[in-house]
Amino acid sequence: MSVLSKLAELKLRLADLFVQREAEITAVLAGLISGEPAILVGEAGTAKTILIEKMAELIDAKYFYYLLTRFTEPDEVLGPLDINALREGKYVRRIEGRLPEAEIVFLDEIFKASSAIRNILLDIILNRRFRNNGEYIKLPMLTMYAASNEVSSDAEDAAFYDRLTVRCFVKSVSEDAWNELIERGITLEELKLEPAINVNEIREIQQVVMERFRKIPESGILQVYLDALASLKQKGVRISDRRKIKLLKIASAISIIYGEDSVSPDSLAEALKFVAVHDEDDVRKVDQVIFELGLSSYYKHIQRIQTVNSELQNAIRLSRSGSIDELKMLSSICNKASEMLENMPQNPRLMPYIRQLRGSIFKAKDMLEKKKAEIFGE
Numbered sequence: 001m002s003v004l005s006k007l008a009e010l011k012l013r014l015a016d017l018f019v020q021r022e023a024e025i026t027a028v029l030a031g032l033i034s035g036e037p038a039i040l041v042g043e044a045g046t047a048k049t050i051l052i053e054k055m056a057e058l059i060d061a062k063y064f065y066y067l068l069t070r071f072t073e074p075d076e077v078l079g080p081l082d083i084n085a086l087r088e089g090k091y092v093r094r095i096e097g098r099l100p101e102a103e104i105v106f107l108d109e110i111f112k113a114s115s116a117i118r119n120i121l122l123d124i125i126l127n128r129r130f131r132n133n134g135e136y137i138k139l140p141m142l143t144m145y146a147a148s149n150e151v152s153s154d155a156e157d158a159a160f161y162d163r164l165t166v167r168c169f170v171k172s173v174s175e176d177a178w179n180e181l182i183e184r185g186i187t188l189e190e191l192k193l194e195p196a197i198n199v200n201e202i203r204e205i206q207q208v209v210m211e212r213f214r215k216i217p218e219s220g221i222l223q224v225y226l227d228a229l230a231s232l233k234q235k236g237v238r239i240s241d242r243r244k245i246k247l248l249k250i251a252s253a254i255s256i257i258y259g260e261d262s263v264s265p266d267s268l269a270e271a272l273k274f275v276a277v278h279d280e281d282d283v284r285k286v287d288q289v290i291f292e293l294g295l296s297s298y299y300k301h302i303q304r305i306q307t308v309n310s311e312l313q314n315a316i317r318l319s320r321s322g323s324i325d326e327l328k329m330l331s332s333i334c335n336k337a338s339e340m341l342e343n344m345p346q347n348p349r350l351m352p353y354i355r356q357l358r359g360s361i362f363k364a365k366d367m368l369e370k371k372k373a374e375i376f377g378e
Helices: 003-017 022-034 048-058 074-078 083-087 115-127 155-162 175-189 199-214 221-234 241-257 265-276 280-293 299-321 324-342 348-376
Strands: 038-041 063-067 104-108 129-132 135-138 143-148 166-169
Touching: 003 022, 003 048, 003 199, 003 241, 022 038, 022 048, 022 143, 022 166, 022 199, 022 241, 022 265, 022 348, 038 048, 048 063, 048 104, 048 143, 074 115, 115 129, 115 143, 115 155, 166 265, 175 348, 199 241, 221 241, 221 265, 221 280, 241 265, 265 280, 280 299, 299 324, 299 348, 324 348
Parallel strands: 038 143, 038 166, 063 104, 104 143
Antiparallel strands: 129 135
16 A cells, blocks of 8 residues: 555544544645645634544654643753763753654643744744754654644744644534544544554655745746735735745645645645645635635535535524424425525535535524424424
8 A cells, every 4th residue: 555545544544533523634645755844723622632633653664742831841841851861960861752853742731832832833843953062963753733723923932833833723513423423532532543654654755745835936836826825815804925835735735634635726725725824714714715716626516515504504593483383494495505505515625615504504403393283382
């Protein structure tokens, strides 16, 4: 089996483990095979930690996790000083089981870290090195992940946040999938996974990503990207020069995740969603640019889904009064939405939008059942 086939297997196995986490899995894998740091932003209990943990298990990587607080000392992350070496005038850290030995690093509550830790992390992110006993040591780290419940508004965090290339905003699982969530969650608690791919093979894929990234200036996608940047600027989406370049690297990684021969407009569109956004307010603006420029080959399906979803949400609100005519309208739109989903292409790029519509259909059917019971006394 080729390394790219193994990558596809890794993605499928992660999708089988987690409910409604298609976008998050793509973001995490894009960070992994590009070597770029990623941050998952979302409320507690949305599977951010276990997603990274299981991914590390599936690639049989040395994994380091740490929950940061403002009181966390560098020794806790990097390793304590060797007292015996210190007596000899050597400043040596004992790094066993700490970040410098890890291949996958996950730092939770990243914005609570002290300035001392963040300054050290900046050098680690940028140069993949660690200073020990006056010498720089190359780190084996494939990539670093971070998590936070929200994006920091502190000016001191701006430079650090800018260096977290991939940004993914994580939502709770919708109500229609709670049963599936519970079933998979129970299984996941004690599940031991066999690796789908190894660390050396991931490094091999990282080289493939770099080769594709270097070829972008020769491809037609560059002009498409420049047009997208101009449109985003008009909408007030600010992207640093660093991120303008990194975005194309992530697009290269996403194209490989989806088995494309080169960076397609679809992969560029997904990279825009992960890299061009500063916060959740930017997500809507990025979506608008993607639709206006026709970057997604599925944008017509997405527009149909969103239109029907809006109609359904509006019908749900109107039907709260319980009139027969309004309930008939709700039932009709609900049936139209269900029929549309049956004929929708089963493409992973559509899944976040399909998931939203399924959630609305679930609410509509629940309301119809309750109103039916009220009217007919069932």
